[in-house]
Amino acid sequence: MSDATGMSNEDPENGSTVRRTPVLVSAGVVLLLVAALLVWWRISEGTANASPPGTASAEAGFSRDMSVHHQQAVEMSFIVRDRTGNQEVRTLAYDIINTQATQRGMMLGWLESWGLNKSSSEPPMTWMGHGSMYEAKDGSLMPGMATNTQLDRLREAKGKDAEILYLRLMTAHHKGGVDMARGAVEMADDEKVVRLARSMVDGQQSEMDLMADMLAQRGAEADR
Incomplete structure (x- = not known):
């Protein structure tokens, strides 16, 4: 049976409790990772394109x-x-x-x-x-x-x-x-x-x- 938050369910075959991450939280983590990668890519690109003084x-x-x-x-x-x-x-x-x-x-x-x-x-x-x-x-x-x-x-x-x-x-x-x-x-x-x-x-x-x-x-x- 699911609890009130939907964070766990019983496995119907063995009766054990399985922890599940809410879809909303997972999506948020993915978005944060994508944003971080974009920032890193822009910084790296700018650094790579900037020529040091001669x-x-x-x-x-x-x-x-x-x-x-x-x-x-x-x-x-x-x-x-x-x-x-x-x-x-x-x-x-x-x-x-x-x-x-x-x-x-x-x-x-x-x-x-x-x-x-x-x-x-x-x-x-x-x-x-x-x-x-x-x-x-x-x-x-x-x-x-x-x-x-x-x-x-x-x-x-x-x-x-x-x-x-x-x-x-x-x-x-x-x-x-x-x-x-x-x-x-x-x-x-x-x-x-x-x-x-x-x-x-x-x-x-x-x-x-x-x-x-x-x-x-x-x-x-x-x-x-």
């Missing part, structure tokens, strides 16, 4: 060059951290270390996922059409980057002198970085690259405004 693309060039640019900003920030006890400057340095090290990791990860080398034999900023416009010198590979001589001066400076030199060097560094990030916003097609570049423009411009105030407090201004 080695000469704006995405690859930006990721390579900005990774190098960011690495120096992190290095300068670690240097000043040990050359001053001023909490405001140290806080700025920590922020730059954390932000730019994280962004650098993202860009290197993209290059890895695209199957591309993390360095190139082409001059920096070739992807922007500026490969021959900047003459690398004394470790300064791109606009805004400090020279090795300037980094040595920062390592030797202390207190207020170290703070002013760091703020000046980092302001110049950010100007070069913002110009490069704007290039990526205009030239890249990959939306995640464009989003990151746009966030760099906004974040570094805000930090340049802050550093201008910090220099003024110390009776100095950024190098022109």
Whole structure:
């Protein structure tokens, strides 16, 4: 005899109870499976059809060059951290270390996922059409980057002198970085690259405004 829910019946031959799944539930499971398969197929098709950026693309060039640019900003920030006890400057340095090290990791990860080398034999900023416009010198590979001589001066400076030199060097560094990030916003097609570049423009411009105030407090201004 069937129970009130229709979930079980007695087997008329041996008297045992046979559990049966309602037709409505079975149909629902099938529909869910079909829907899941359709979603998976669409995602797979989109992934298969999307070509990763090539080695000469704006995405690859930006990721390579900005990774190098960011690495120096992190290095300068670690240097000043040990050359001053001023909490405001140290806080700025920590922020730059954390932000730019994280962004650098993202860009290197993209290059890895695209199957591309993390360095190139082409001059920096070739992807922007500026490969021959900047003459690398004394470790300064791109606009805004400090020279090795300037980094040595920062390592030797202390207190207020170290703070002013760091703020000046980092302001110049950010100007070069913002110009490069704007290039990526205009030239890249990959939306995640464009989003990151746009966030760099906004974040570094805000930090340049802050550093201008910090220099003024110390009776100095950024190098022109």
